[in-house]
Each structure stands twice: as structure tokens, then as C-alpha cells.
Amino acid sequence: MLTRTLLLASVFAVALPAFSQTPIRITADLTEAPRKLYHAEIDLPVKPGHLTLTTPQWIPGNHRPTGPVEDITGVVFTANGKTLQWRRDDVDLYAFHLEIPAGVTSLHAHLDCIVLARASDKIAVLEWEKLLLYPANVPVAKISIQPSVTVPAGWGIGTALQPTGNYDPNAKVGGTTEFHATTVEQLEDSPVIAGEYFHEFALAPEVTPKHYLDVVSDEPNDSNLRPEFLQEVSNLVREAGVAYNSRHYNVYHFLLTLSDVAGGEGLEHGQSSDNGVDELAYSDAHHQAGDADLLAHEFTHSWNGKYRRPDKLYQTNFSAPEVGELLWVYEGMTQYMGNVLAARSGLKSQAQYRDNLAASAASLDYKSGRNWRSTDDTALAASVLRSNSPVWSNWRRGQDYYQEGELLWLDADTKIRELTNDQKSLTDFFHLFLAKGGNTGPSIVTYNRAEIIAELNEVVKFDWAGFLHERVDLVNEHADFAGIERGGYKIVYQDHPSDTEHMGGGNRRFSGPNVWYSLGLRLNAEGVIYDVRWGGPADKAKLAPGQKLIAVNGHVLSSESLHEALVAAKSNTTEPIHFLMQTESYIKPIDVDYHDGERFPAMVRVEGTKDYLDEITSPLTKAPAGDAASK
Numbered sequence: 001m002l003t004r005t006l007l008l009a010s011v012f013a014v015a016l017p018a019f020s021q022t023p024i025r026i027t028a029d030l031t032e033a034p035r036k037l038y039h040a041e042i043d044l045p046v047k048p049g050h051l052t053l054t055t056p057q058w059i060p061g062n063h064r065p066t067g068p069v070e071d072i073t074g075v076v077f078t079a080n081g082k083t084l085q086w087r088r089d090d091v092d093l094y095a096f097h098l099e100i101p102a103g104v105t106s107l108h109a110h111l112d113c114i115v116l117a118r119a120s121d122k123i124a125v126l127e128w129e130k131l132l133l134y135p136a137n138v139p140v141a142k143i144s145i146q147p148s149v150t151v152p153a154g155w156g157i158g159t160a161l162q163p164t165g166n167y168d169p170n171a172k173v174g175g176t177t178e179f180h181a182t183t184v185e186q187l188e189d190s191p192v193i194a195g196e197y198f199h200e201f202a203l204a205p206e207v208t209p210k211h212y213l214d215v216v217s218d219e220p221n222d223s224n225l226r227p228e229f230l231q232e233v234s235n236l237v238r239e240a241g242v243a244y245n246s247r248h249y250n251v252y253h254f255l256l257t258l259s260d261v262a263g264g265e266g267l268e269h270g271q272s273s274d275n276g277v278d279e280l281a282y283s284d285a286h287h288q289a290g291d292a293d294l295l296a297h298e299f300t301h302s303w304n305g306k307y308r309r310p311d312k313l314y315q316t317n318f319s320a321p322e323v324g325e326l327l328w329v330y331e332g333m334t335q336y337m338g339n340v341l342a343a344r345s346g347l348k349s350q351a352q353y354r355d356n357l358a359a360s361a362a363s364l365d366y367k368s369g370r371n372w373r374s375t376d377d378t379a380l381a382a383s384v385l386r387s388n389s390p391v392w393s394n395w396r397r398g399q400d401y402y403q404e405g406e407l408l409w410l411d412a413d414t415k416i417r418e419l420t421n422d423q424k425s426l427t428d429f430f431h432l433f434l435a436k437g438g439n440t441g442p443s444i445v446t447y448n449r450a451e452i453i454a455e456l457n458e459v460v461k462f463d464w465a466g467f468l469h470e471r472v473d474l475v476n477e478h479a480d481f482a483g484i485e486r487g488g489y490k491i492v493y494q495d496h497p498s499d500t501e502h503m504g505g506g507n508r509r510f511s512g513p514n515v516w517y518s519l520g521l522r523l524n525a526e527g528v529i530y531d532v533r534w535g536g537p538a539d540k541a542k543l544a545p546g547q548k549l550i551a552v553n554g555h556v557l558s559s560e561s562l563h564e565a566l567v568a569a570k571s572n573t574t575e576p577i578h579f580l581m582q583t584e585s586y587i588k589p590i591d592v593d594y595h596d597g598e599r600f601p602a603m604v605r606v607e608g609t610k611d612y613l614d615e616i617t618s619p620l621t622k623a624p625a626g627d628a629a630s631k
Helices: 184-188 227-244 285-291 294-300 332-345 350-365 375-380 401-419 426-433 449-459 464-473 482-486 499-503 559-571 612-616
Strands: 024-029 037-045 049-054 072-079 082-084 086-088 095-100 106-114 123-126 144-151 156-159 175-178 192-195 197-203 210-217 251-258 265-268 272-277 308-310 445-447 489-494 521-523 529-532 548-552 577-583 586-592 600-605
Touching: 072 095, 082 095, 123 251, 144 156, 144 184, 144 192, 156 197, 156 210, 156 251, 192 197, 192 210, 192 251, 197 227, 210 227, 227 294, 227 332, 227 426, 251 294, 265 294, 272 294, 294 332, 332 350, 332 401, 350 401, 350 482, 350 489, 350 499, 350 600, 350 612, 375 401, 375 464, 401 426, 401 449, 401 464, 401 482, 401 612, 426 449, 449 464, 482 489, 548 559, 559 577
Parallel strands: 024 144, 210 251, 251 272, 308 445
Antiparallel strands: 024 037, 037 106, 049 095, 072 082, 072 106, 086 095, 123 192, 144 175, 156 192, 197 210, 265 272, 489 600, 521 529, 548 577, 577 586
């Protein structure tokens, strides 16, 4: 049964004798971001007796316990001018125990946080778990809190939090800005970016609620975003509204950091998103190819993940473990629509969409771990699989519910179109599933698999239970190509990379030559092996992650020498490729028996079939004449 979890009607608030419901006040001081330190001054209304305070552990959107308790330092509690002793919990290391003396009604806490990422001389990004402290064992939606943020003089602030007074972010006055009271749940969901080179741009001015793009950068000119890019993000706002037929926020802020120092993030929030990319990521169409879907993906999460949330993933506090079994909906459907919306809005072309989809599908199909681990298990085990280590990652599998879900929901979309003679699509499902309750403010409505199946059947009758069981629960040797093939295309392997990969829209994690679909190796630019494809030619030759490829067929390793070796081996099927390998302090020759040449995934049109892919990625809206985003 559908439940409006924001109301928490079935949840008991545990009454703590030492806590009053008067709002907590917190001031986040980001002025020492260049020194990798944030500070907080927190005033908590209390009553005499035992008090347990806590910091967040399970951060929504991270799908694992990433609360930075190890970086929280300098913790001091005072009341009526006297320092109070505290003790960390023996088991729950996120919890602090205190005894509040008689006559004390307000407790002051000071704490610092060591910030190792998302901060530079010119930029500070605050996800609130770095500084939050609040009563334990109380639903976070029931704890009132009023935040303020202090930044250096001349800095601007971007956030979905609402200032208590008149505030012009483009004035960049710096100092302390106070915001209206909210709840701990909503504050954790409301990040802040700040910086010296800050701009706020209004988007799609005819759309309500209001949408903004807030950008900070390390270099002054980088935050002056291209008009074309701003137009594409405005198109994204329009396209999402039509696709999902609802909005579940009072205002929306795309928070964007452009930095080679403080970049690297993509985290969803209900009324904003925290997006961190390289300095030049959106400087032109060439650079944009690599991050074209980021804003669309995180924006989609406002509907799918923040408003509609799996019932076992949502917890009433940040201490209880989240169950990830439906992440193939939460993340997989978002992966699908993030790429679709990026194409519809012009952030990427339809050709780039197809190239990206081909690369993603082929990568899944060549992931050997699918022979033993199901998509369901990648979701259930999400908290232990979100590792950045590439070593044997194809055999272990990782966060594959993103890409597996993308193929699954393309399969569902094209199936609905086929079953209804192209009269309905997954958009009809979104209008049931994501628009539940119409337009709302930020809130949470949970769901389970039964609702997904019921609402798919409401769109068109089909064995959706069996459809999902086969693709999610069972071990499948091959990736789900049905949506691509029903969409009028097929995956092939050619002897050269796609145009999109040349532009930087492929897998940028591995900087060496791409020989994954041929030799079964992932290399960096220096020839160090990151991963070996289980069952592939390099695996059969007993190569291993960590080894370094020094020479190929007697020539020092380079992209050219490896290319020439693959070409030669294709024409001479009796001679293996000769590698010279370094393993720790040892050098040894290894032969790899491979003769099928270079292989790069691509998508080609199947003549005489319905082109659903281009239909799916065509815009549903048209921008008003003369529209442009404005400062």
C-alpha cells in the first residue's frame, strides 16, 4: 500500500528527557575551506538528564554508511559557561553521550570537520553531514533546525535553502546568511556551494516553481557559462516537467562546481543537486560529451529517488541501514531517463546517445561476473560494492544496477510502444508512478515492487512480474539487448572507436589504449593493468592486475605499438602477441594468443524496423522564442 512517509503516521517519536522541540540553531563556517577545515557552532535546546547526540551515518543517495565521523574533530560541549564531559558510545561510534545538569536549557556544541574533497582556495561545498549534530533516536523529519552559513567576504552562496531576508547571491557579499528553519531531514537534503567566482542563472523563466543554475569555479571566466549550455539546461527543466507531469519541490537549484581540484560529484537532493565536474567540462561541445547526462540524471532523482523512494531504502533516521533491493529502479530508471532527457534537451545529440548506450551495453555484456551474480544481488549488496577499485572488477561486478536498469527500462519502454502500436510509452507509466499526488513540495512517498508491476499493467496488460523476475532476479549470461533491438538497432564491433569516444564521452577512467573487447585488458597510460577480463585472452595468458606492460612484440609500449601488434596478429593466426611484463621487481615475457583484431562497440541501424530510439530521444517540448537563461 502506498504510504506518505513524510507524515510518518506510523512512526513513534522516541521522547528523550533531555531534548525539547524548540529548533536547533547551527552556523556552518566555511571561511577556512582553503585550509580544508569547516567549523560549526550549534545550540541545542535541552532539559536536564541523559542526552545522546549523533551525526549522520547512512547518507541518502550514497547507498552506504559514508557519514564522515572520522573527520569530525574538536568536539566541545558547554552549558552556562562550563565545559561538559562527553563519551562516545561503545558500539555506535557516531553517538555522543552527555549528562545535562539541572537548570540547563541550552547546550552549545562546537565541532570542526577535516574536508579532504570539494574545497579549494576559491570553492567550498557543504553536504551537511560534515557538521550536523542532533538528538539520537528521534525521526529526523521531526527535529526542527535553523541553519546559517558563513563564507569569506566577496563569496556568493548557492542553495535551495530559503534566506530569512533579502539575499542576492550574485551580489557576493559574503559573511553570514541566515535561512528559514527546516527539519534535520530536509537540511541534510539541502547542500550549499559557495565561492569567489560565483554566478546564479535563472532557467526556463516561464516554468514554475523557479529553477536556477548556481555555479562556482576556481577560475573567474569558467563560471560565465555558455549561452548554448544554459539554453540546454533550460530545455531540461521543460522536458522533465512534461516527462514526469509533476514537480515535487518549491524551488530547484542545480549546484555546479567547475574545478580540477574540487570537482568530482553527482549527488541528488529533493530541491537541488550537487554536481562537480572538471574545470572545462561544459566549456564547449567537445568537453561536454563526457558529462552530458550528469545534470539530467541528478535532476530526475528529484522525482525518482527523493519523492518516490523504495520502502526499504527509506529510513526515518540516518542511523538505520538502507536496503538496496530496488536500486535498479531508483538508479537504473534514473540512468535511463538521465540519458534520454540529456538527448531531448540537446545536452547530447541522438548519435551520442546511441554511442553511449552501445558502450554501456557492451561493457555489461563483457562483464564476466554476470555469470554468477544477478542484477538483484548488485542492488542488495550495493553498500559493499560501491568500491572504486578496478582490480578484477569485471568478475566481482559493482554498481551494475545503474546500467542494467538502463537497459531494462529501455526494454520496458520499447515493449510498451510495441504492445500499444506506439500509442503509449514509459511516459504513461511515469505519469502514474512519479506524478502520484500531483505537484507537491519536497516530500517522500514510498513504493515496492508490487506497485511497479501494478502500474505497468495499468499502462498495458502484460506479464510484467515475469518480465522483471527474468531480468532482475535471475543470473543472465548476457546483457539485455532486447530494447536496443526492438528499438531498431543492433550492437556490432568495429575496428575503430566511435565518434563519441573520440570526444571524451567514453569510459574516461582508464587512460590507456582501449583493448577491453579484444585482449581483455584495462590499462592506464603507463601500461599498468587495472583489470583483466575473466575468461578473456589476457586471463588465459595469466596476466594480472597490477602488472605493467613494458613492451609489445619487441617495441616499447605505446598506443601505436599495441595497435600494430593487434593488426599483425589478425593477419598471422599462428603467431601470438609477445608481451614483456613487469611484476613488482621481476621482468618476464608472456605470450597472448589472440587474432581477432581491434574491437570497439558501436550501434548500427537495422533497416526495415521501427526506429524507437530516435523517437524516444526526440524533444517533447519546444523552447519559447527568444528564450535564454539570465543572470
